[in-house]
Amino acid sequence: MSEDPWLVVGLGNPGPTYAGHRHNVGYLVNDELAARMGGPFRAHKSGRADVVEGRLGVGGPRVVLARPRSYMNEVGGPVKALASFYRIPPDHIIAVHDELDLPFGSLRLKLGGGDNGHNGLRSLRSSLGTGDFYRVRAGIGRPSGRQDVADFVLSHYSSAERKELPFQVNDAADAVESLINEGLEQAQQQFNS
Numbered sequence: 001m002s003e004d005p006w007l008v009v010g011l012g013n014p015g016p017t018y019a020g021h022r023h024n025v026g027y028l029v030n031d032e033l034a035a036r037m038g039g040p041f042r043a044h045k046s047g048r049a050d051v052v053e054g055r056l057g058v059g060g061p062r063v064v065l066a067r068p069r070s071y072m073n074e075v076g077g078p079v080k081a082l083a084s085f086y087r088i089p090p091d092h093i094i095a096v097h098d099e100l101d102l103p104f105g106s107l108r109l110k111l112g113g114g115d116n117g118h119n120g121l122r123s124l125r126s127s128l129g130t131g132d133f134y135r136v137r138a139g140i141g142r143p144s145g146r147q148d149v150a151d152f153v154l155s156h157y158s159s160a161e162r163k164e165l166p167f168q169v170n171d172a173a174d175a176v177e178s179l180i181n182e183g184l185e186q187a188q189q190q191f192n193s
Helices: 022-037 076-086 119-128 149-153 159-182 184-191
Strands: 006-010 049-055 062-068 093-099 107-111 134-139
Touching: 006 022, 006 076, 006 159, 022 049, 022 062, 022 093, 022 134, 022 149, 022 159, 049 076, 062 076, 076 119, 093 119, 093 159, 107 159, 107 184, 134 159, 159 184
Parallel strands: 006 062, 006 093, 093 134
Antiparallel strands: 049 062, 107 134
């Protein structure tokens, strides 16, 4: 792995109204990574994101954790500004996000791909001019019955899911660390469930 720093973007919507929603699992994973790095999120000078800078593990590469302050469909602008500020190429950006097409609790890691209807990924691809960034996809499953997908992703986890959520968040944080320190293939072998 090169010496370039990594930018880990937790996708979600800002503010207490959205805090416990399925769409905000990326924020939860970055909160866990920030705790591991021992640093609080602080406002970045761009004013459009909160960041934690440091290293994951002893002697690990530099990492910038980011929580954009914009809504999901507008995250691309703040992420592009951070990538420019820290001089981080797209192949050193990891987006952590919810994934409807995976069952709740499962994870998948990949490089590149489409946005699959995910507004945060669409905004990132548009602003970065490429989809060639890493994704840590945290499964949230699909709504049962006729519930609208938008209502589902902007709803709270069920009580059963809330009991399991800390394990998924911890596994996703481990997957981010593995991806950064060991590379995609190793991380996929370990975490693609």
